[in-house]
Amino acid sequence: MKTVNPLWNFFISIKLTVVLLLSLAMTSIIGTVLPQNKNPQFYEGYGPIGVRLIEHLNLFDMYHAWWFQGLLLLLMINIVVCSINRLQKTGSLIWGPASDIRPDRFVGRKDARTLDDARDTEALIKSYEPLVRRWFPGCQVLRTENQVVIYGEKGRWSRLGVYIVHLSVILLLVGGLVGSFFGFEGFVTLPEGETTDTVHIHGTGQTLSLDFQIRCDRFSISRYENGMVKEYRSSLTLLENGAPVLQKDIIVNDPLRYRGINIFQSSYGKLAPQQQDSPALPEPGPDTEYHLHFLSKESGMTYTRHAKVGVEVDIPEGLGKFLIVSYEPQTDFHGRPLGPALKGILTPMEGEPVDVVLPIRFPGFDRMRSGDVAIAVIPPRPSPPAALPDEETRYYTGLQVTRDPGVGLVYAGFALMIIGCFVSFYLSHQQVCVVIDDQQGRRRVTLSGIANRNKISMQHRIEKIFGAMTKV
Amino acid sequence: MSSLNSSLLLSVSTFVFGLAALLYISALIFKKISLTQPARWIMVGAVLTTTAGVILRWVESYEMGIGHAPLSNLYESLVFFAWTAGVIYVGVEYKYKNPIIGAFATPIAFLAMAYASLSPNISDRIQPLVPALKSNWLIAHVVTCFLGYAAFAIAFGLSLMFLIRSTNPEKQDGILGHIPELDTLDELTHRMVLFGFLFLTAGIITGAIWANSAWGTYWSWDPKETWSLITWFIYATLLHARLMRGWQGKKIAWLSIVGFAAVLFTYFGVNLLPGLHSYGKA
Numbered sequence: 098m099k100t101v102n103p104l105w106n107f108f109i110s111i112k113l114t115v116v117l118l119l120s121l122a123m124t125s126i127i128g129t130v131l132p133q134n135k136n137p138q139f140y141e142g143y144g145p146i147g148v149r150l151i152e153h154l155n156l157f158d159m160y161h162a163w164w165f166q167g168l169l170l171l172l173m174i175n176i177v178v179c180s181i182n183r184l185q186k187t188g189s190l191i192w193g194p195a196s197d198i199r200p201d202r203f204v205g206r207k208d209a210r211t212l213d214d215a216r217d218t219e220a221l222i223k224s225y226e227p228l229v230r231r232w233f234p235g236c237q238v239l240r241t242e243n244q245v246v247i248y249g250e251k252g253r254w255s256r257l258g259v260y261i262v263h264l265s266v267i268l269l270l271v272g273g274l275v276g277s278f279f280g281f282e283g284f285v286t287l288p289e290g291e292t293t294d295t296v297h298i299h300g301t302g303q304t305l306s307l308d309f310q311i312r313c314d315r316f317s318i319s320r321y322e323n324g325m326v327k328e329y330r331s332s333l334t335l336l337e338n339g340a341p342v343l344q345k346d347i348i349v350n351d352p353l354r355y356r357g358i359n360i361f362q363s364s365y366g367k368l369a370p371q372q373q374d375s376p377a378l379p380e381p382g383p384d385t386e387y388h389l390h391f392l393s394k395e396s397g398m399t400y401t402r403h404a405k406v407g408v409e410v411d412i413p414e415g416l417g418k419f420l421i422v423s424y425e426p427q428t429d430f431h432g433r434p435l436g437p438a439l440k441g442i443l444t445p446m447e448g449e450p451v452d453v454v455l456p457i458r459f460p461g462f463d464r465m466r467s468g469d470v471a472i473a474v475i476p477p478r479p480s481p482p483a484a485l486p487d488e489e490t491r492y493y494t495g496l497q498v499t500r501d502p503g504v505g506l507v508y509a510g511f512a513l514m515i516i517g518c519f520v521s522f523y524l525s526h527q528q529v530c531v532v533i534d535d536q537q538g539r540r541r542v543t544l545s546g547i548a549n550r551n552k553i554s555m556q557h558r559i560e561k562i563f564g565a566m567t568k569v
Numbered sequence: 570m571s572s573l574n575s576s577l578l579l580s581v582s583t584f585v586f587g588l589a590a591l592l593y594i595s596a597l598i599f600k601k602i603s604l605t606q607p608a609r610w611i612m613v614g615a616v617l618t619t620t621a622g623v624i625l626r627w628v629e630s631y632e633m634g635i636g637h638a639p640l641s642n643l644y645e646s647l648v649f650f651a652w653t654a655g656v657i658y659v660g661v662e663y664k665y666k667n668p669i670i671g672a673f674a675t676p677i678a679f680l681a682m683a684y685a686s687l688s689p690n691i692s693d694r695i696q697p698l699v700p701a702l703k704s705n706w707l708i709a710h711v712v713t714c715f716l717g718y719a720a721f722a723i724a725f726g727l728s729l730m731f732l733i734r735s736t737n738p739e740k741q742d743g744i745l746g747h748i749p750e751l752d753t754l755d756e757l758t759h760r761m762v763l764f765g766f767l768f769l770t771a772g773i774i775t776g777a778i779w780a781n782s783a784w785g786t787y788w789s790w791d792p793k794e795t796w797s798l799i800t801w802f803i804y805a806t807l808l809h810a811r812l813m814r815g816w817q818g819k820k821i822a823w824l825s826i827v828g829f830a831a832v833l834f835t836y837f838g839v840n841l842l843p844g845l846h847s848y849g850k851a
Contacts, residue, residue, distance in 0.1 A: 112814075115806050115809060118803075118806040118809070119802070119803075121802050122803050122806070122831075125799050128790060133790070282786060323697070326699065326700060328703075348700065348703075349700040349783060350700070350703055350704040351782075363784070448841075497784060499785035501786075511778070514774065515767075515771055515774065518766065518767045553756075
């Protein structure tokens with residue numbers, strides 16, 4: 098009934114699997130070369146044809162494009178159909194009764210070993226059966242009129258390994274789908290001492306209200322002796338209806354989980370001094386001379402340079418050049434207003450120039466870019482104050498807030514994939530058969546074994562058993 | 570004690586790896602199989618020196634008060650890659666008793682060590698861990714990934730041998746004659762790919778779990794992640810083509826070479842891509 102269905106035939110083809118896997122491999126390259134999720138202006142540099150291609154094929158977010166998800170869907174159907182098809186054929190091999198043993202399948206093999214023995218059949222069974230039993234504990238002795246068969250097998254279930262791997266892939270894809278439909282990924286910037294329940298969803302500008310509030314009690318940074326950052330720590334309190342329900346310090350790699358919501362330490366920044374104590378300071382304008390701080394990721398050193406709009410400055414340590422392109426009175430990040438900012442271009446010594454936005458109120462903002470150098474603008478002040486000691490600086494913490502109900506499925510998929518790969522690569526279904534034929538006063542003994550994988554190690558095992566048989 | 574430090578030991582082991590590779594290659598070119606005898610022991614020596622160097626580096630980091638496993642930057646990962654490739658190769662030679670494979674496998678370990686030691690862009694200073702790397706997953710992730718990479722590297726060497734040998738499979742003398750039979754090479758390549766695939770899978774998975782515990786997403790299509798998946802797709806293709814369509818020989822050898830190119834790109838090439846961390850709408 099399945100053979101008449103052309104769609105079924107299309108999907109049981111392993112050619113399709115190979116084509117799909119290679120298509121996924123090749124198309125995935127696009128998204129690693131073409132920057133993803135930039136604003137439309139960014140892609141104008143790719144020319145009119147490029148722009149149309151990018152728009153039609155969703156190349157600006159290709160891993161979520163209809164055609165890429167379509168390839169994944171095809172792969173999923175292909176896996177399911179192939180597995181069902183194969184299980185129909187080999188299912189009886191896995192679950193069928195062991196009784197339909199066909200000794201001729203073993204005797205007829207080219208690598209079967211034979212010997213003649215004068216002892217009577219019962220004596221032979223007595224001496225050979227323990228040898229087989231040593232490797233194949235469940236072995237059985239089957240007697241027919243003039244033939245005795247000692248048959249052992251193991252690892253029959255290892256034929257399931259492939260299906261375990263395929264099931265794991267399905268779990269991963271389904272888990273991913275569940276996460277994208279019922280989960281979210283968002284961001285919160287929270288000054289010390291403040292409370293919020295609003296999460297900004299990545300990439301959409303939408304916001305979401307949690308049914309509890311997050312308060313940042315304190316943010317702190319500790320450093321190694323050489324100045325490199327050792328730890329970012331946010332002390333958080335979760336509140337429900339104004340009453341604290343949970344208090345925890347989070348650091349990178351040690352998030353807070355509460356009612357299915359995960360809160361991660363993601364970034365931080367210093368609140369600009371005028372926000373703290375002198376809010377009356379005049380806003381800087383386009384003609385101002387700015388103090389730029391360059392923080393080198395490699396050495397942990399900070400350098401200060403002065404620059405005006407349109408003047409390029411060299412960054413120490415050979416980290417490239419930086420040009421302030423414009424002063425913007427109002428900017429936003431994922432829909433959240435950032436206030437005035439400088440827009441600039443960072444040109445590293447090697448590699449492509451990068452567009453950089455430096456909000457004047459959030460000097461730590463550029464660290465989120467994770468580049469080799471983080472740039473901060475220190476606005477001009479009437480009298481340059483001495484650097485504030487750390488404990489007097491007020492910070493804001495950047496928290497990643499996520500919910501993903503698909504994670505359980507994905508983790509189950511991970512576990513099954515490792516188990517399945519191991520089983521299908523390293524375990525095999527092994528069968529061994531000793532056939533004792535009565536032949537005019539002598540007994541002809543044939544030993545042979547079959548394995549569905551790792552045939553070489555099966556041959557070694559047969560040699561061992563045969564060696565022991567001839568010794569007896 | 571002060572004169573013997575891990576940098577010195579690892580520099581020495583670079584040269585020991587080089588010497589072993591040189592002997593293996595000479596054995597092949599000058600048809601002197603006897604040269605592989607000392608080469609084997611020198612290779613074992615190189616692996617042991619590297620082991621000592623890595624352990625000493627680990628100890629030194631604790632003495633500096635910033636103790637962590639030496640798996641935290643490019644230098645340390647290259648050294649670990651060379652070590653893993655060396656260990657796997659010694660195991661293969663011990664099991665399959667075919668020393669000529671060394672001429673194709675040991676240079677890979679040597680090149681990794683030499684690149685780590687000599688490249689001016691790679692710092693061998695022991696540095697403290699940045700907050701993002703402070704996790705128990707660091708060791709599991711790096712070790713599984715590099716076991717995979719190293720196995721694929723050896724599979725690549727074997728595939729090269731296969732292609733060279735297959736130009737004249739009947740020839741029994743000369744350089745070609747010393748290369749193992751095609752069937753042996755094909756089988757060995759397959760075994761290496763299986764091993765590599767298992768560990769690449771484990772590496773991607775440990776990475777995903779780590780990402781989920783550090784950033785809240787197990788997969789974000791970042792270039793490194795994507796390239797490791799591309800590599801996974803290529804080797805998955807190889808396994809399916811071989812098991813289900815009975816592909817063997819040259820086609821598999823070429824797929825294994827393409828797969829290793831993807832491994833190299835995952836490891837080094839990703840750094841050459843334009844900066845992809847974006848602000849979104851700025």
